[in-house]
Amino acid sequence: VIVATDLDGTLLDHHDYSWQAAAPALQALKEAEVPIIINTSKTFEEVLELQKALGIVEPFIVENGSGLFLPVNTYPQPDTRPEQVAGFWQCTLGSDREAIVARLHELREANGWQFSGFADMTLTDLIQHTGLPEENARKAMKRRFSEPLVWKDTDAAFAEFKAQLEAEGYRILKGGRFVHVLGDTDKGYAVTRFADIFATNGETFPKIIALGDSPNDIEMLQVADYAVLVRSPVQNFPEFNSKGVQIRTSAFGPEGWNEAIQSLLQH
Ligand code: 2M8
Ligand code: MG
Ligand code: MG
Incomplete structure (x- = not known):
């Protein structure tokens, strides 16, 4: 299993960008060795900073599915011959x-x-x-x-x-x-591309737990086996069809993230 997560309003609080309410679930995922794939509108530099704060080095996706970054230490060079930035292979899925x-x-x-x-x-x-x-x-x-x-x-x-x-x-x-x-990409396309690479890197095609709070997360939630709709203080999720189960959190942002991951890990 892998976890693919949006940041703002999902792992991070919509207003103050804090993630600490999700610390117990983050710790439980680390212990279970479940990769946490950040999948966000944010930039490469923003995500690097957050990975440092969380103490993780994992693949991640930036700018709404536009760029997939893989740690060079744990992933072979993808055959798209990407450039290397700060210890990551950069795979470009979007535009300039x-x-x-x-x-x-x-x-x-x-x-x-x-x-x-x-x-x-x-x-x-x-x-x-x-x-x-x-x-x-x-x-x-x-x-x-x-x-x-x-x-x-x-x-x-x-x-x-x-x-x-x-x-x-x-x-x-x-x-x-x-x-x-x-460019012509989204969070769902990018996470599927990542799951393919994960599977050719000695693993089987993973079950995907995805978490998001906004319309730009829908494509990612649609391809997930477990789609967690994190409650937002600023908008209600529109109805949509998805491949997997939909789970709505009762708490907002990182508190909802924590609640959903802990309950999924118990199953
Ligand atoms: C932008 O993204 C958020 C995420 O949903 C938004 O559209 O509200 C991005 O530009 C990101 O780089 C930035 O950190 C964030 C700050 O609120 O806004
Ligand atoms: Mg968001
Ligand atoms: Mg986002």
Whole structure:
């Protein structure tokens, strides 16, 4: 079994980004040697920092399925011949952020759409929007594969924006705070790719426990054997069909994470 988890609003508290309420379940997973695969909208730099705090070195997925990183010590070089960054193989599943931002700005000029992306924000703006400490906000700005934005126009204009970008092969996903524009990938595609690699690395194809709190987690929850819908203080999960069992937590964020993992480990 592997655990694939979203961060903000799921393993991390939506407001203060703390994970300590999930410490007992994290410890139980470590003892059971269950890999914890972080699968998030966050960046490579943000996840490295969190892995340090959690005391784990595991494969992880960033920017909504855009990049899969595998520790070079425990995983052979994937046949896609990826580059090596800070002790990880980087497998690119999405697109290049600069190209995405360039296209977004062209479309904004042409259509007069109102939105504000990370590329338009100063560090202070980002801190205001997210409540992240300055060091973390800097790491969130270091994006490789995607552009998060705040939509400031009408719903009708958003529908046009989404249709236009999807026709060009981009994906538009909604996280807890931002709309994310990325290449043709998502958290579900990336976790399936990882499970394949895990299985060729001397293991069998794993059962997947996935945990998320937002619409951008749906594809990951759909491919999981156990889909944990962590209760969110800011939104209700839309109904969706999935391959496995759906479990809704009664507690929010990391407390819900702890509750669900501990009860799954008892089975
Ligand atoms: C962004 O992602 C969250 C996750 O759901 C969101 O859309 O609300 C990302 O840009 C991430 O890098 C950043 O750390 C986070 C901060 O709230 O926002
Ligand atoms: Mg989330
Ligand atoms: Mg997320």
